[in-house]
Amino acid sequence: xxxxxxxxxxxxxxxxxxxxxxxxxxxxxxxxxxxxxxxxxxxxxxxxxxxxxxxxxxxxxxxxxxxxxxxxxxxxxxxxxxxxxxxxxxxxxxxxxxxxxxxxxxxxxxxxxxxxxxxxxxxxxxxxxxxxxxxxxxxxxxxxxxxxxxxxxxxxxxxxxxxxxxxxxxxxxxxxxxxxxxxxxxxxxxxxxxxxxxxxxxxxxxxxxxxxxxxxxxxxxxxxxx
Amino acid sequence: xxxxxxxxxxxxxxxxxxxxxxxxxxxxxxxxxxxxxxxxxxxxxxxxxxxxxxxxxxxxxxxxxxxxxxxxxxxxxxxxxxxxxxxxxxxxxxxxxxxxxxxxxxxxxxxxxxxxxxxxxxxxxxxxxxxxxxxxxxxxxxxxxxxxxxxxxxxxxxxxxxxxxxxxxxxxxxxxxxxxxxxxxxxxxxxxxxxxxxxxxxxxxxxxxxxxxxxxxxxxxxxxxx
DNA sequence: CCATGTGAAGGTATTCACAGCC
DNA sequence: GGCTGTGAATACCTTCACATGG
Numbered sequence: 001x002x003x004x005x006x007x008x009x010x011x012x013x014x015x016x017x018x019x020x021x022x023x024x025x026x027x028x029x030x031x032x033x034x035x036x037x038x039x040x041x042x043x044x045x046x047x048x049x050x051x052x053x054x055x056x057x058x059x060x061x062x063x064x065x066x067x068x069x070x071x072x073x074x075x076x077x078x079x080x081x082x083x084x085x086x087x088x089x090x091x092x093x094x095x096x097x098x099x100x101x102x103x104x105x106x107x108x109x110x111x112x113x114x115x116x117x118x119x120x121x122x123x124x125x126x127x128x129x130x131x132x133x134x135x136x137x138x139x140x141x142x143x144x145x146x147x148x149x150x151x152x153x154x155x156x157x158x159x160x161x162x163x164x165x166x167x168x169x170x171x172x173x174x175x176x177x178x179x180x181x182x183x184x185x186x187x188x189x190x191x192x193x194x195x196x197x198x199x200x201x202x203x204x205x206x207x208x209x210x211x212x213x214x215x216x217x218x219x220x221x222x223x224x225x226x
Numbered sequence: 227x228x229x230x231x232x233x234x235x236x237x238x239x240x241x242x243x244x245x246x247x248x249x250x251x252x253x254x255x256x257x258x259x260x261x262x263x264x265x266x267x268x269x270x271x272x273x274x275x276x277x278x279x280x281x282x283x284x285x286x287x288x289x290x291x292x293x294x295x296x297x298x299x300x301x302x303x304x305x306x307x308x309x310x311x312x313x314x315x316x317x318x319x320x321x322x323x324x325x326x327x328x329x330x331x332x333x334x335x336x337x338x339x340x341x342x343x344x345x346x347x348x349x350x351x352x353x354x355x356x357x358x359x360x361x362x363x364x365x366x367x368x369x370x371x372x373x374x375x376x377x378x379x380x381x382x383x384x385x386x387x388x389x390x391x392x393x394x395x396x397x398x399x400x401x402x403x404x405x406x407x408x409x410x411x412x413x414x415x416x417x418x419x420x421x422x423x424x425x426x427x428x429x430x431x432x433x434x435x436x437x438x439x440x441x442x443x444x445x446x447x448x449x450x451x452x
Numbered sequence: 453c454c455a456t457g458t459g460a461a462g463g464t465a466t467t468c469a470c471a472g473c474c
Numbered sequence: 475g476g477c478t479g480t481g482a483a484t485a486c487c488t489t490c491a492c493a494t495g496g
Contacts, residue, residue, distance in 0.1 A: 009487060011428055015421040019403065033455060042405040045455095046489060053457055061456045062496045079427035086423075093326040097319035103403055103420035147426060171426040177245065177329055179268040187429035189422055194329035195241040196417050197312075200373060200397040201305035202237055203413035235465060259477060271477095272467065279479055287478045288474040 006077070010051045014074050015107065016041050017048065021071040022106070033064035080108045085145045087113040087169070089160050090152035091121055091131050094175060098149060099127040113145060117156075134163070141168040150174045161188070232303070236277045240300050241333065242267050243274065247297040248332065259290035306334045311371045313339040313395070315386050316378035317347055317357050320401060324375060325353040339371060343382075360389070367394040376400045387414070 020041040024032050034052075038045040052058060052065070055077060059065045075081045086104070088095055088111050098104075099111060114129045115137055116122060122133045137160075140148075148169045152160055157176035164172060165186055174180055174190040182188050246267040250258050260278075264271040278284060278291070281303060285291045301307045312330070314321055314337050324330075325337060340355045341363055342348060348359045363386075366374075374395045378386055383402035390398060391412055400406055400416040408414050 007487070011425055015418075015424040018424070019418075019421070035455080040405070044489080046491095047487095049456060050458080050488080057457080059456050060496065061494075062454045064455070077428065078424060079430070080424060084427060093323035097323040098419075100319040101419070103418075104423060106403075107420055107424040109420070109423055146430065147423075149423070171430045173423050173426060177332075179266070185431060187426055189426060191417075191419070191422050192241075192245075192329075193324075193327070193417070194333055194335070195245070196415055197330060197335055197373075197375070197399050198241040198244070198304060198306060198333040199237055200399060200413055200415060201310060202240075202303065204305070204372065204397045205411060233465070261477085270467080272469095273465095275478060276466080276480080283479080285478050286474065287472075288476050290477070 006054045018074045031064040083108045085112045086147040087145050088149045089115045091116045095151040137163045147171045154178045232280045244300045251293050257290040309334045311338045312373040313371050314375045315341045317342040321377040363389045373397045380404045
């Protein structure tokens with residue numbers, strides 16, 4: 001069930017909206033206007049209405065959007081309406097941090113398996129998850145795990161991705177700083193942390209440190225950026 | 227010295243090219259064609275040439291681009307030509323992983339200070355960096371540190387950003403899952419890890435697990451994705 | 453009166469194709 | 475022959491303004 005045709009950029013923003021809606025719901029609100037949501041998440045109000053317009057009528061003129069209903073719909077579109085079991089490969093510093101990170105739950109994503117190549121790590125239990133040997137990646141298919149996070153060194157990433165694909169995984173979040181090849185049916189998102197930091201200096205003023213703001217707390221020119 | 231006008235999307239891709247160029251340089255190559263670079267980093271060759279065209283002639287028809295020269299130019303544009311000292315705030319699981327991560331060096335970014343609110347952590351040395359109390363963030367200005375990474379819980383993020391701004395920081399990479407406000411002159415990039423994972427299921431085939439590929443290794447339909 | 457939903461307009465980014473150069 | 479650099483054409487995304495509805 002693919003919704004008529006939702007632009008990629010809109011899909012990218014849907015999780016942002018979803019997070020905003022969940023925050024609002026947590027405050028006991030029932031409805032929210034595109035303007036309030038805009039203030040909350042930092043996206044232009046017109047953009048939000050346009051985005052929502054791609055999948056039917058959820059708002060009531062004069063009132064706003066029903067938070068619960070809208071959140072449920074977005075989850076359905078993103079296919080986050082059921083809990084998705086996820087595997088982690090590579091339990092180094094970053095991998096461990098990801099195991100400890102509670103944020104995935106928010107979106108119904110649950111890390112239920114972890115793999116590493118290091119015999120000293122295999123068998124240990126980290127944040128409740130036992131670490132298995134890489135050779136057991138093949139068991140993912142029968143365990144109904146179709147999503148994976150790759151947190152291994154660059155040199156190992158491609159081989160791991162191939163193992164995962166062979167095991168039936170069809171969605172991969174790759175933290176290794178390189179492009180990995182995969183069949184078209186498998187969606188890979190690469191998240192290169194250092195690269196994000198690398199484009200920060202471009203946008204910074206030339207002088208280096210910024211001047212001290214007169215007015216103490218920084219009132220006045222506060223703006224949302226990015 | 228701002229180059230005529232480089233599109234934002236091009237700026238986003240520059241670090242990708244830079245990484246590809248550094249890999250090629252490491253292999254002893256001297257020149258690379260837009261097509262080879264395209265294969266390496268997964269961006270269309272025409273796109274690459276168009277991107278490079280925004281900042282002058284670096285290629286030689288029939289030969290390709292001089293890797294060293296081009297890499298140096300991209301670094302200059304991104305202002306990565308000098309080592310930049312960076313501060314980390316929040317030495318939890320993720321923060322520790324970032325301290326250990328060698329990838330920042332690649333882009334001339336060096337984490338030289340770390341802060342945490344937890345008295346049990348303050349004073350300890352993690353991966354060579356002593357953890358200081360939050361109250362010492364104000365010293366960043368005189369230490370010439372203008373870049374910061376925020377890895378604190380959502381509830382603390384806004385307050386930390388304000389402290390950093392007051393201390394003269396003008397570029398922030400925020401890992402907290404929320405929008406933060408900052409003066410316009412301060413560039414903030416928010417990287418919400420869970421959110422990236424959240425849009426993965428949307429692109430996955432409906433059935434859940436993918437079918438076993440006939441043909442073993444997966445030859446044939448291999449495509450770059452992402 | 454307030455807020456949604458949406459055509460139409462404007463802006464930005466990508467793709468194409470080829471002239472020009474080594 | 476191979477590869478760059480770039481205008482022109484296309485596709486995509488965002489903004490605007492307003493008609494419509496509670």
